[in-house]
Amino acid sequence: MRQSQLFSKTERNAPKDEATINAQLLARAGFVSKLMAGAYSYLPLGLRVLNNIENIVREEMNAVGGQEILMPIIHPKSIWATTGGWDKIDVLFKIKSRTEKEYALGQSEEEVVTPLVMKYVNTYKDLPRAVYQINWKFRDELRSKSGLLRGVEFLMKDMYSFHETQADFERFYAEVKKAYFRVYERMGLVAKATEASGGAFTQKVSYEFMVLTDAGEDDILYCDVCDFCVNAEIAKEKEGGQCTRCGKGTLAKARASEVGNVFDLGQKFAKDFDVTYTDKEGKKQHPIMGCFGIGISRAMGVVVEKFHDEKGIIWPEAVAPFRVHLLALGGADGAHIYDSLQKAGVQVLYDDREMSAGEKFAEADLIGIPWRIVVSPKVGDGKVEVKRRTEKEPRIMDVKEALELIKK
Amino acid sequence: MRQSQLFSKTERNAPKDEATINAQLLARAGFVSKLMAGAYSYLPLGLRVLNNIENIVREEMNAVGGQEILMPIIHPKSIWATTGGWDKIDVLFKIKSRTEKEYALGQSEEEVVTPLVMKYVNTYKDLPRAVYQINWKFRDELRSKSGLLRGVEFLMKDMYSFHETQADFERFYAEVKKAYFRVYERMGLVAKATEASGGAFTQKVSYEFMVLTDAGEDDILYCDVCDFCVNAEIAKEKEGGQCTRCGKGTLAKARASEVGNVFDLGQKFAKDFDVTYTDKEGKKQHPIMGCFGIGISRAMGVVVEKFHDEKGIIWPEAVAPFRVHLLALGGADGAHIYDSLQKAGVQVLYDDREMSAGEKFAEADLIGIPWRIVVSPKVGDGKVEVKRRTEKEPRIMDVKEALELIKK
The missing domain is CATH 3.30.930.10 (Bira Bifunctional Protein; Domain 2)
Structure with a gap:
């Protein structure tokens, strides 16, 4: 699903009337x-x-x-x-x-x-x-x-x-x-x-x-x-x-x-x-x-x-709303990776919105999808940044390698 | 699903308090x-x-x-x-x-x-x-x-x-x-x-x-x-x-x-x-x-x-509870056909109960599953009787032929 189409949005602050x-x-x-x-x-x-x-x-x-x-x-x-x-x-x-x-x-x-x-x-x-x-x-x-x-x-x-x-x-x-x-x-x-x-x-x-x-x-x-x-x-x-x-x-x-x-x-x-x-x-x-x-x-x-x-939810794989959160940063186009993952039967939320990297990262951590893939001009052509929600540092790898890793 | 396991049963007469x-x-x-x-x-x-x-x-x-x-x-x-x-x-x-x-x-x-x-x-x-x-x-x-x-x-x-x-x-x-x-x-x-x-x-x-x-x-x-x-x-x-x-x-x-x-x-x-x-x-x-x-x-x-x-329901294919109703008559064993159909991804209700042919046919017509397949000593080894719920007369054919027909 393209996140630009998703009608719900995240909120910075927790509702005041919720204690848990x-x-x-x-x-x-x-x-x-x-x-x-x-x-x-x-x-x-x-x-x-x-x-x-x-x-x-x-x-x-x-x-x-x-x-x-x-x-x-x-x-x-x-x-x-x-x-x-x-x-x-x-x-x-x-x-x-x-x-x-x-x-x-x-x-x-x-x-x-x-x-x-x-x-x-x-x-x-x-x-x-x-x-x-x-x-x-x-x-x-x-x-x-x-x-x-x-x-x-x-x-x-x-x-x-x-x-x-x-x-x-x-x-x-x-x-x-x-x-x-x-x-x-x-x-x-x-x-x-x-x-x-x-x-x-x-x-x-x-x-x-x-x-x-x-x-x-x-x-x-x-x-x-x-x-x-x-x-x-x-x-x-x-x-x-x-x-x-x-x-x-x-x-x-x-x-x-x-x-x-x-x-x-x-x-x-x-x-x-x-x-x-x-x-x-x-x-x-x-x-x-x-x-x-x-x-x-x-x-x-x-x-x-x-x-x-402290950043948000960390969904176990079997119950997560999507398996992969694909983030396109700095005007990069992630459509081909989105298509590849969907064809492989992987459930993907594709953040195709125009927003800062910081905002997108914070939202991804809050939503808590198990795998995060980033495409951006900084990472470079044919490469992506891959990180599990449970990991601190992302790894840079070829798109092909990332797809193999995710499909496992 | 094996019909012997199904907890519901059919009833001969309509409930008295139902008008439709x-x-x-x-x-x-x-x-x-x-x-x-x-x-x-x-x-x-x-x-x-x-x-x-x-x-x-x-x-x-x-x-x-x-x-x-x-x-x-x-x-x-x-x-x-x-x-x-x-x-x-x-x-x-x-x-x-x-x-x-x-x-x-x-x-x-x-x-x-x-x-x-x-x-x-x-x-x-x-x-x-x-x-x-x-x-x-x-x-x-x-x-x-x-x-x-x-x-x-x-x-x-x-x-x-x-x-x-x-x-x-x-x-x-x-x-x-x-x-x-x-x-x-x-x-x-x-x-x-x-x-x-x-x-x-x-x-x-x-x-x-x-x-x-x-x-x-x-x-x-x-x-x-x-x-x-x-x-x-x-x-x-x-x-x-x-x-x-x-x-x-x-x-x-x-x-x-x-x-x-x-x-x-x-x-x-x-x-x-x-x-x-x-x-x-x-x-x-x-x-x-x-x-x-x-x-x-x-x-x-x-x-x-x-x-x-007058005999019962005639479900359209897309909404039918099962695609095939497999009836084993006269002590015949339909397990191999049941397995073949399930492996092919066909939804089957397998009537494996000991009951007369007449009772089984009447139930099948009442329940209304689109395809009926019968295995019995009368039809013979390697052969089955195939009938759509909408047809009057069954056709006898090889099991293989029947499976091909159903899978379409």
């Missing part, structure tokens, strides 16, 4: 624009990042056999009354129509997915099943001051699984856990699976996937030797104590941000809607269910919290 | 499932169709220079109060939070997009601009009985353009009109551009894109010679009369369904939000705006209304 790094940098660099606390518009650059994260999650959910669907955002009151959520869930947005019909906005979709999937599950042969959607969710939050980390409106992948037995849920959870770690690794994040409390409806332990970051909203205790990790809220252990799992490591405390969660739903929702399948003995049974979430827009915020410096 | 062909067939064939009047879940087959339509629209909007963004669904009351929509638009869903904050659900997004785009438009050099999104919209409808044709929740592409002059809006409208006809043509639809009334906020004429179908909710008058077409609601002409444009043709009346619309917004929204740019003379000016909509989920319903027979 992710909101400040994403707004300054033109990725998002705030409509109100907790609700952002995604501009062309931001939408590209969101789509990249979405596609990573989609690929990994498909790989564990998840079937993608899309459920409504607006729900009839009746289904939320059936599960007790209408009265018990304080973040549930409620709507009254002009004819006094009542609706809720989806904040999780067990109420929709349980009758939906079980409509097609007749016998044990139809189990297990896993379906997921990637769709906007809504929460009536009292405070939304963390940019993309806590939205009134946020994009989430929510997968729901249906099983004959608890053991089969555990088997599937182990598979999804591996898929989740692949998702975070691809985004450049290191996540820890922690135990947490089970939420409103279950006494069972739930699992949270946490990324260490000072912008986080939770405290976790984690072992410096094994992979033991627990939300400090429910931990019996203490900071500096010995790990209760491996007996070797010491427990450290850290601020962390949730990037995924798993709920063992048991038979709660199947019983509420009284949906059953016929087991091998011909008896009616309620399925065991699991819920597996990943906050897509939240993950975008977490990535920015983790990867930035 | 699109809702009946899409529910029976397992494309959608109704949550409540006007709100449907999209199952794996249905989501594939929706994504195909979405991508056709996206490509054509990008081709006219539209920049894709994504705006929030939930809006603060203040922006709707600014334009008068809060009180005047009866289909606007309103929400009160638990702390008595008031919100609206997006039913069109002029209120969000006008300040958003104009934040980045300083001078005439930044114009024209066109941005669009593909997102769910909400309307507090009194009645929703037309399946995907009139939803409480529906997927829409809404593009907004910003211009210096009325002439520039007209130029862009002419471009988008061509893009719209390409969109409909790619979906297999023939649309007519009609004049209609301008809606709540303007005295100006608007443009509707209509597809002739008995399931439509509008009457149009159209010339049998030239491309003159007008919504009967505002027509001065009468059925059987002479065409007022070409003077040659006769006007016919037909039932039609709206699949797109264009509003000439003038300066209404720019004035409401008092957003301006600096013109060549250094004066502050309000831009001229246009709004260009295409109902994505509605188009899916219209396609089914147009393309079906």
Whole structure:
């Protein structure tokens, strides 16, 4: 894309009403624009990042056999009354129509997915099943001051699984856990699976996937030797104590941000809607269910919290809006390199505007695309300056050499 | 995809509460499932169709220079109060939070997009601009009985353009009109551009894109010679009369369904939000705006209304959930053909279930995938039966020949 065509622009100063790094940098660099606390518009650059994260999650959910669907955002009151959520869930947005019909906005979709999937599950042969959607969710939050980390409106992948037995849920959870770690690794994040409390409806332990970051909203205790990790809220252990799992490591405390969660739903929702399948003995049974979430827009915020410096964002390759930022300086024409890269299937943002080198460099650092290529009279004919966003000094090389390097 | 893994199933009978062909067939064939009047879940087959339509629209909007963004669904009351929509638009869903904050659900997004785009438009050099999104919209409808044709929740592409002059809006409208006809043509639809009334906020004429179908909710008058077409609601002409444009043709009346619309917004929204740019003379000016909509989920319903027979849906190639439906009968193994097609990049639904030939044929006709390939002991080794959904009789041919035919 030619930057002269891009309608968003960067801003020198961070918005005064944003307290977090992710909101400040994403707004300054033109990725998002705030409509109100907790609700952002995604501009062309931001939408590209969101789509990249979405596609990573989609690929990994498909790989564990998840079937993608899309459920409504607006729900009839009746289904939320059936599960007790209408009265018990304080973040549930409620709507009254002009004819006094009542609706809720989806904040999780067990109420929709349980009758939906079980409509097609007749016998044990139809189990297990896993379906997921990637769709906007809504929460009536009292405070939304963390940019993309806590939205009134946020994009989430929510997968729901249906099983004959608890053991089969555990088997599937182990598979999804591996898929989740692949998702975070691809985004450049290191996540820890922690135990947490089970939420409103279950006494069972739930699992949270946490990324260490000072912008986080939770405290976790984690072992410096094994992979033991627990939300400090429910931990019996203490900071500096010995790990209760491996007996070797010491427990450290850290601020962390949730990037995924798993709920063992048991038979709660199947019983509420009284949906059953016929087991091998011909008896009616309620399925065991699991819920597996990943906050897509939240993950975008977490990535920015983790990867930035004083100049701007440093996007990991897999989620970056473009792979290359091509800068034409001093009246140089970069069109041929732009064309070559595009023909090679490389995503390029081509800064073809008339602006000073200093301004262009500052913008490129703020936007944070992984590779920067500069064409200018100073560098010379047939040569370009190449720099990764993570490097301090550029290298001068032949155009051909640069193209080979970038395509790798 | 292996059909044995698909969690949705077909149903013999149409749901009793659905009056339209699109809702009946899409529910029976397992494309959608109704949550409540006007709100449907999209199952794996249905989501594939929706994504195909979405991508056709996206490509054509990008081709006219539209920049894709994504705006929030939930809006603060203040922006709707600014334009008068809060009180005047009866289909606007309103929400009160638990702390008595008031919100609206997006039913069109002029209120969000006008300040958003104009934040980045300083001078005439930044114009024209066109941005669009593909997102769910909400309307507090009194009645929703037309399946995907009139939803409480529906997927829409809404593009907004910003211009210096009325002439520039007209130029862009002419471009988008061509893009719209390409969109409909790619979906297999023939649309007519009609004049209609301008809606709540303007005295100006608007443009509707209509597809002739008995399931439509509008009457149009159209010339049998030239491309003159007008919504009967505002027509001065009468059925059987002479065409007022070409003077040659006769006007016919037909039932039609709206699949797109264009509003000439003038300066209404720019004035409401008092957003301006600096013109060549250094004066502050309000831009001229246009709004260009295409109902994505509605188009899916219209396609089914147009393309079906007594056995089921007949998907046009470009929007079909899969290109090939591969049926293994009588214990035959179609895995090698399934693999060959997938390797060739052909989207295949492989019916690997143990069911009678009659049941499989009936399901294939109901689901409506363009090509059907049958492997069975009856057809013989190395041979397959090939039939298009639109053909009555299958042809028997070598596997290799069939693959060549399909790949074209």
